[in-house]
Amino acid sequence: MNAAIRTLVIDDERYSREELIHLLKQHPSIDVIGEGESGEQAILKTMQMQPDAIFIDVEMPIMNGMDAAKALRELKNVPKLVFATAYPQFGVEAFRLDAVDYLLKPYDEDQLAETIRRLEKLCLKPEDNKPVKSAGRLAVEVEGEILYIHPNDIIYISREDKVSKIVTTEQEYEVKTTVKELEERLKEFPFFRIHKSHLVHLDYVKRLTPWFNGAYQLELNGRDELLPVSRNYAKAFRATLEL
Numbered sequence: 001m002n003a004a005i006r007t008l009v010i011d012d013e014r015y016s017r018e019e020l021i022h023l024l025k026q027h028p029s030i031d032v033i034g035e036g037e038s039g040e041q042a043i044l045k046t047m048q049m050q051p052d053a054i055f056i057d058v059e060m061p062i063m064n065g066m067d068a069a070k071a072l073r074e075l076k077n078v079p080k081l082v083f084a085t086a087y088p089q090f091g092v093e094a095f096r097l098d099a100v101d102y103l104l105k106p107y108d109e110d111q112l113a114e115t116i117r118r119l120e121k122l123c124l125k126p127e128d129n130k131p132v133k134s135a136g137r138l139a140v141e142v143e144g145e146i147l148y149i150h151p152n153d154i155i156y157i158s159r160e161d162k163v164s165k166i167v168t169t170e171q172e173y174e175v176k177t178t179v180k181e182l183e184e185r186l187k188e189f190p191f192f193r194i195h196k197s198h199l200v201h202l203d204y205v206k207r208l209t210p211w212f213n214g215a216y217q218l219e220l221n222g223r224d225e226l227l228p229v230s231r232n233y234a235k236a237f238r239a240t241l242e243l
Contacts, residue, residue, distance in 0.1 A: 004031035005116075005123045008049065010042040010065070011035075011057040011084065016105060020055060020084060023107060027116050029124065039063030043071050051079045052123045053100070058085040066090065069097045080122055082115055110196050114236055121239070138185060140166065140175045147173065151189040155204045155220055156227060157182055159197040169222060194218060194229040194237055205241060 007030050011017040017035055024030045034045050040063050042056055054072070058065040069081050083094045086105040094102045100122065101115040137148035153168045159179045166173040166182075183191060183199050190202040200220065207219040214231035229237055 003124055005029055005052045005119050006031050006033045006049070008033065008042065008045055008051045008054045008056075008079070009035045010037070010039070010045075010054060010060075010068070012037045012060040013057070016057070016084075020107065023109065023112055024055070024116075027113070029120050030116060039065060039068030039071075042068045046072055046075065046079060050077055053080040053082065053119050055082045055084045055103075058083055058087055058090050058094075066093060066097070069094075069099075073097065080119055082119070110193065111232055113193070114233060118236055118239075138166075138182075140173060140177065142173050142175060149173070151186050151191075152201070152203070154186075154191075154201055155222060156198060156200040157191075158199075158227070167223070192233075192237060192240055194227065194233050196230070198227050200227065202241065208238070208241070 007024060009017055009021050009024070009032060011020065017037070021032050021035065024032055033051060034049055036042055036045050038060055042054060046054065056065045056068060065083060065085070072078060072081070081097060081099045082101050082103060083090070083099055084103045084105065084107070088104055091102045100118050103111060103115060138151055140147055140149060149166065149168060153170065155167045155169060157167070157179055158165050162176070164175050164177055164179055164182060166175060179197060179199050183193060191199050192202055193199050200218065204220045204222065205218065206221045208229065209217045209219070211217045211228070214234060216229040216234055217226040218229050219226055
């Protein structure tokens with residue numbers, strides 16, 4: 001990726017701030033350029049550093065995150081806002097402020113990764129965020145042998161009982177590698193996490209059907225089974241698929 005999302009982290013609790021910075025630094029598209037411990041610092045550092053995005057806590061002394069966010073919206077260059085807090089009751093107000101996401105502590109790494117995917121779409125130019133197709137193959141160990149699978153032959157990957165199942169157009173393979181590891185190795189190809197246990201190739205998506213509580217069921221070309229699309233991933237998944 002040729003560009004990064006310049007990011008501030010604002011939280012009055014030092015350990016929470018350090019934890020979030022550590023998690024953000026695991027993502028190459030995020031460049032943490034500064035941090036602060038109050039709403040006032042959020043405004044001052046935004047004016048000084050011009051970040052693309054701010055991860056901001058809600059409950060902070062003197063000026064809280066909500067008041068800071070309202071002030072930030074008056075600036076000429078408004079950064080993308082992500083609220084990161086232990087308090088779920090402010091979610092509605094956060095989205096009224098056009099927040100990209102509302103993360104609850106303790107942080108869920110899968111949900112954080114989804115938030116970053118949303119920021120990538122909003123902050124990076126298409127050429128910066130466009131997957132580069134690799135000529136390589138996915139190497140997996142199956143029953144003591146190393147097999148090489150072309151990523152575009154993979155329909156989906158699922159995880160159950162500490163075993164990952166790679167379903168291709170020809171056959172299925174069971175491997176010990178986690179879905180998260182496979183997702184990282186396949187990041188140059190159009191795969192999307194639809195559930196903590198399921199990763200799908202977007203080219204095989206056929207039909208998305210509402211299920212319950214904001215979740216969906218996904219039908220894939222060449223397969224009879226339906227895969228669950230969890231509520232946490234549904235909005236971003238639809239945004240990725242739709243023009």
